[in-house]
Amino acid sequence: MYGSRTGRARLCMAVTGAVLLLGGCSSDDGNDGKPAVSQQPKESDPYWVNPDGSAAKQVAAYLKDGDDKNAELLKKIAEQPVGEWIGPDNPQDEAKGFTEAAAKADRDALLVLYNIPHRDCGQFSKGGAADGDSYRAWVDKVAKGIGDRRATVILEPDALLHLVDSCTPQEFHEERYDLLKGAVERLKQQPNTKVYVDAGNAGWSHPDALFEPLQRAGVDKADGFSVNVSNFFATAASKDFGKKLSAKVGGKHFVVDTSRNGNGPYTGGDPKENWCNPPGRALGETPTAKTGDPLVDAYMWVKRPGESDGECRGGPKAGEWWPEYALGLARATN
Numbered sequence: 474m475y476g477s478r479t480g481r482a483r484l485c486m487a488v489t490g491a492v493l494l495l496g497g498c499s500s501d502d503g504n505d506g507k508p509a510v511s512q513q514p515k516e517s518d519p520y521w522v523n524p525d526g527s528a529a530k531q532v533a534a535y536l537k538d539g540d541d542k543n544a545e546l547l548k549k550i551a552e553q554p555v556g557e558w559i560g561p562d563n564p565q566d567e568a569k570g571f572t573e574a575a576a577k578a579d580r581d582a583l584l585v586l587y588n589i590p591h592r593d594c595g596q597f598s599k600g601g602a603a604d605g606d607s608y609r610a611w612v613d614k615v616a617k618g619i620g621d622r623r624a625t626v627i628l629e630p631d632a633l634l635h636l637v638d639s640c641t642p643q644e645f646h647e648e649r650y651d652l653l654k655g656a657v658e659r660l661k662q663q664p665n666t667k668v669y670v671d672a673g674n675a676g677w678s679h680p681d682a683l684f685e686p687l688q689r690a691g692v693d694k695a696d697g698f699s700v701n702v703s704n705f706f707a708t709a710a711s712k713d714f715g716k717k718l719s720a721k722v723g724g725k726h727f728v729v730d731t732s733r734n735g736n737g738p739y740t741g742g743d744p745k746e747n748w749c750n751p752p753g754r755a756l757g758e759t760p761t762a763k764t765g766d767p768l769v770d771a772y773m774w775v776k777r778p779g780e781s782d783g784e785c786r787g788g789p790k791a792g793e794w795w796p797e798y799a800l801g802l803a804r805a806t807n
Contacts, residue, residue, distance in 0.1 A: 510551045511552070513553065517762065517763050518759075520583045520625070521574065522553065522554045523554070523555070531796055550803060553759055553760055554760050554774065556585040556777065557571045557583065557584050558584075558585040559585065559588070565617050565618040568584065568618025569620065572623070573622065582622065582623065582625070583773060584615070584619075585627045585630065586627070587630055588600075588608060590645070593631065593635070594640040597783025605648050605652055608656075609655060616660050619660075620663065621665055622665060623666075624666045625669070627671060627702065627775050628671060629653060629656070633653070633671060633673065634671075637682050654690055656668075656691075657691040657692075657694050669699040669727065669728050669770075670695050671698065671702055672715075692722050693722070693723065697728065697770060698718065700728075701729050702730045703730065703733075703775070703776040703782070707734055711734070712769060716768060724768075728771045729771075729773070730776055731759075733755070733778055734757040735805065736753060736754050736805060739752065739754065750787075752801070754801075760773050779794060
């Protein structure tokens with residue numbers, strides 16, 4: 474299905490024990506030791522900007538090399554909060570590290586869980602937990618790592634959509650619904666955690682086919698759902714899609730990934746591949762909780778701009794930093 478794949482974002486972090494080593498690996502500008510990026514105003518954007526993200530490190534490298542032009546371009550990305558995608562191996566340490574760092578800056582952490590068994594139907598971002606029990610244990614560790622700190626979790630991009638489009642074999646459907654519902658319930662035990670179940674994107678031509686899967690995945694106990702994660706559909710189209718779903722699931726709120734939708738979807742190639750590192754795309758609306766729409770809780774950069782969707786169009790592996798693509802996004806953005 475066009476537009477359904479998600480390139481997994483990798484983590485740029487250092488963990489020792491249970492803490493993120495902010496002091497030992499913070500990117501600086503190469504001159505006075507100050508971080509290359511800073512936090513956005515809390516009143517409009519409550520989410521944490523990671524000073525050690527891939528874009529921030531690239532800005533620092535450009536500044537050190539005297540490449541001020543490209544450094545300024547990449548600050549369009551580096552100075553905005555992006556999702557921190559929790560890895561499979563140290564979920565408790567990573568969740569604790571990110572949420573502690575965010576709390577220290579008086580911001581909320583934005584976390585993405587992308588480890589469902591049989592993930593991405595064996596495509597560029599294939600993988601996930603070995604089985605249901607492994608996934609439940611992994612989610613439990615994430616929740617323990619979050620603790621009582623403020624966090625917003627985007628739960629399993631494409632997991633529902635790949636049930637609806639028959640990409641995921643039928644034999645795994647019941648288990649996936651159970652795992653998603655269980656993840657919502659476990660994460661919501663944390664007192665300051667918000668959870669949004671991913672609901673695909675506006676490229677899906679039959680939104681009515683998604684509301685029942687959303688209900689089965691436990692959206693009633695979540696804070697809402699997410700749309701357009703890692704995709705390129707315009708914000709207006711994404712909001713329209715989200716509102717149609719919301720009306721079917723009790724008026725639930727939603728969030729929109731605007732990280733790369735500034736120029737909308739790419740239509741110049743094979744529709745089955747237009748989701749993967751498409752050329753000529755641009756950054757979308759900057760992250761904010763002030764959307765002006767009572768149903769839309771936030772515009773977010775869930776996908777980390779500049780990280781590859783997969784080994785297509787000359788890109789590196791899914792989730793790896795690709796500075797040339799990042800610069801292209803920044804150049805195309807007004």
